Amino acid sequence: MAYWKIAVPLGALGLTALLFAAVLETPLAGKAAAQAAANAAAVRIDNFNFTPLTLVVAPGTTVTWTNADDTPHTVREKDGKFKSAALDTDDTFSQAFTAPGEYEYFCSIHPRMVGKIVVKPAGKSS
Amino acid sequence: MADRDDKDLIGVATMNRRGLLKCMGWAGTGVVWGLSGGVPRTLGLIGEASAAEVKQAGLTFVQISDSHIGFHLPPNPDPRATLSEAIDKIKAMPKQPAFLVHTGDISHLSKEQEWDDADQVIKSANKQVFFLPGEHDVADADNGKAYLARYGKDTKGKGWYSFDMAGVHFIGLINVFEFQPGFKSAGLAKIGDEQLEWLEKDVAGRSASTPIVLMAHLPLWTIYEQWGWGTADAGRALGYLKRFGSVTVLNGHIHQIIQKVEGNVTFHTAASTAFPQPAPGTAPGPGPMKEVPAEELHKYLGVRTVNYVRGKGAPALIDSSLVA
Numbered sequence: 001m002a003y004w005k006i007a008v009p010l011g012a013l014g015l016t017a018l019l020f021a022a023v024l025e026t027p028l029a030g031k032a033a034a035q036a037a038a039n040a041a042a043v044r045i046d047n048f049n050f051t052p053l054t055l056v057v058a059p060g061t062t063v064t065w066t067n068a069d070d071t072p073h074t075v076r077e078k079d080g081k082f083k084s085a086a087l088d089t090d091d092t093f094s095q096a097f098t099a100p101g102e103y104e105y106f107c108s109i110h111p112r113m114v115g116k117i118v119v120k121p122a123g124k125s126s
Numbered sequence: 127m128a129d130r131d132d133k134d135l136i137g138v139a140t141m142n143r144r145g146l147l148k149c150m151g152w153a154g155t156g157v158v159w160g161l162s163g164g165v166p167r168t169l170g171l172i173g174e175a176s177a178a179e180v181k182q183a184g185l186t187f188v189q190i191s192d193s194h195i196g197f198h199l200p201p202n203p204d205p206r207a208t209l210s211e212a213i214d215k216i217k218a219m220p221k222q223p224a225f226l227v228h229t230g231d232i233s234h235l236s237k238e239q240e241w242d243d244a245d246q247v248i249k250s251a252n253k254q255v256f257f258l259p260g261e262h263d264v265a266d267a268d269n270g271k272a273y274l275a276r277y278g279k280d281t282k283g284k285g286w287y288s289f290d291m292a293g294v295h296f297i298g299l300i301n302v303f304e305f306q307p308g309f310k311s312a313g314l315a316k317i318g319d320e321q322l323e324w325l326e327k328d329v330a331g332r333s334a335s336t337p338i339v340l341m342a343h344l345p346l347w348t349i350y351e352q353w354g355w356g357t358a359d360a361g362r363a364l365g366y367l368k369r370f371g372s373v374t375v376l377n378g379h380i381h382q383i384i385q386k387v388e389g390n391v392t393f394h395t396a397a398s399t400a401f402p403q404p405a406p407g408t409a410p411g412p413g414p415m416k417e418v419p420a421e422e423l424h425k426y427l428g429v430r431t432v433n434y435v436r437g438k439g440a441p442a443l444i445d446s447s448l449v450a
Contacts, residue, residue: 011343049413070199071413072235074265078307086235086265090198104309108269109261111305112313112354 012057042066043115045073045087045107050115057097058122064094083108127395130231132449138250161364186293188216188223189341191378192398193226193258194262195244196234200416203418205234205400211448212399212429213251223431226253229378229396230260230302230343259285260343261302270303285323286321288328294434295332297325299342301357312351314358322359326366337439339432345377347386347393350406355380371437374432380412383427383445394430394443402426424448 006050039061046050046068057063067087075093076083081103081109084093097103097119127162165234193209201401202208216223228248233240241263248255257277264270274285281287288297304316317325329338340346347362348356367373373391381403386393401423403412409415418426427448 048413069413071411072262078309085265085267086262088235101326103218104307106307106309106313108305110267110313110354112308112352114308114313
């Protein structure tokens, strides 16, 4: 499935960042910053679709949605855990994920558009 | 209609080209024609069949829709200018409408500046305007708070309302708040229980001969489920209106004119004043038809005049394009 292609390198990156930080005994803030920089992932919005439909990331990952469509869209978690304003063409929305779990979201302008972020520690099988 | 101008009717230009249900209807003399899959068929007679009567001396109003102020891409980089042309067209009408209704997507991105611009253009018509929100008007992160603060005064619940004019009962329904996210469904719009309960009470006790105009942004019948062009609980709303002799449903949202007759209910989606969207299923998605050349854009945009004639139950509808 498509999302594994993305999940594996991200997980590896996250782990590397963690190990690197631990070895160097970086202060907490620095560690978090290093992790944030390493743990970034993207969802592209185009032609009324979120791609990838399901994105698997490690805790601490910031996901950025980019609207590449010529129609505005929103990103709204189904229970309101996170939500964007309307994103015009080329606008972005970012959300950090710390707690493991599954986050289903949709576009409130075009609610048939749905997607999912799965947050789980690297190396854990599903 | 004596003042009808064939070349000025929306749908004529696009009918052959897109082979889509495009039609025009007017009361009394009118037969509604549908063209579906290239085969024309009558959908039904409107007008005389209705038992209802407009008690007063007739009523004319105008529907505009989907002005999308803030949109800035092909095929229309300046929807403010085309809205302005629509308003100019209304101002030039020989029989001036009593009021205007805007069936939603006033703005493109729920921004105050977009509504400011729209209001400034629309107010030049010097008419009372009844607004309904489209999903683009409640796309702020606060779920429509900005729209309701601005347009929701004197309304019930989350912006719905009703009023009477010249013996006609108007109902403004909101179907842009309770979307069903498409996780396990088609992602259709919803009216919601609270509003439906209000609607049931609102029409209870009214005479069945009262003509009803039911307005909402999204269509109140499922035009194309794959694109979310429908309202999941519309059937319940229409159930409360079953006993009425004339029910006219006015929607926006799909930026093209599609009409349907079902018993005493006629459904009419309206043209946009900003840009057209593809006929159902004819494109990968329902986005703007960016390929429309500038010189053809105005054929797809328009305003709708609704005319209740004394003694007739159902109104005459005339869709006029923005072609000069």
